[in-house]
Amino acid sequence: MRVGLITSAPDHPVLAATAALLTAGGHRVEVLDPTSGPDGPVHPPADVYLLKAHTPAALALARGLEERGVPVVNPVAATELCQDRLAMAELAREAGLPFAATRAAADPAELLAAVEAGELLLPIVVKSRHSRRHDLVARVDDSARLRSLTEEWPDEPVVAQPYLPSTGWDQKLWVVAGQLFCARRRSELAGPERAELPGGEGGFGLAELSAERAAVALRAGEVFGLDVYGVDLLDGPGEPVVVDVNAFPGIRGQAGAPEALAALALRVGRAGSATGSAAGSATGSVSGVPRQRADGAGTATPAPADAGPGAAAG
CATH class of the missing domain: 3.30.470.20 (ATP-grasp fold, B domain)
Structure with missing residues (x-):
């Protein structure tokens, strides 16, 4: 089976360990680097792709693959949803998940105005609305800190959550x-x-x-x-x-994670090959209605005590 990795960092520990396991099992692992790869999906595509990169270029590549019926883990729509912190919070709370209360603002200055008007109580956590590498995540205990954020991030759409003691x-x-x-x-x-x-x-x-x-x-x-x-x-x-x-976070240093990821890729790839569609990980919609998972599981499974060969290093 051919397994594709959509990433510009194939040497990431969990990806490298997963690739080693797949290769040892006789499967072919191909890297599709969104920073230097083709403008569109490769031809012929692999049987399944693991979407580790979340940049616009990576999502565009993955979307093109999905449109051709190639299964992608995780689906593009689900990945994009998790990049919008407001949409993520709203869906989570609608579904009954105990998600921190989240308020959106056009920029930090709007939050400062709400604090000064007594509409928003400190301390809060301020984050970029759109999750990405090197985005804004800051604890704000007083107005002075919030003023500094308005200068550092003047045009950044943000969300605010109450800072909860922990x-x-x-x-x-x-x-x-x-x-x-x-x-x-x-x-x-x-x-x-x-x-x-x-x-x-x-x-x-x-x-x-x-x-x-x-x-x-x-x-x-x-x-x-x-x-x-x-x-x-x-x-x-x-x-x-x-x-x-x-x-698709890093999952560094977790014994058994590469094995679980390799097994998932093979199951989804086989399902996609059998149906000729993204019937594996792309089944269902991201609308708040639970969908069947690629492995059909619904209960917690402990990680194995011994990861065996190819386990990711910390």
């Missing part, structure tokens, strides 16, 4: 075709109050993940039509609060 860590949950992986990562918004946790980043595994939080992560995949994705939750013993959903 341990200063995030619970990073990753899902590959219904298989859960997790870790703690220091929040980029954490202040001096952040706690030192026993075991640091490695001190959080599936054994500590509550059934409620696992269910939230799996439900997010159904809502957004994703098979490979990440869910960021505030750390702590309280009710789960989702602050972000990411299509």
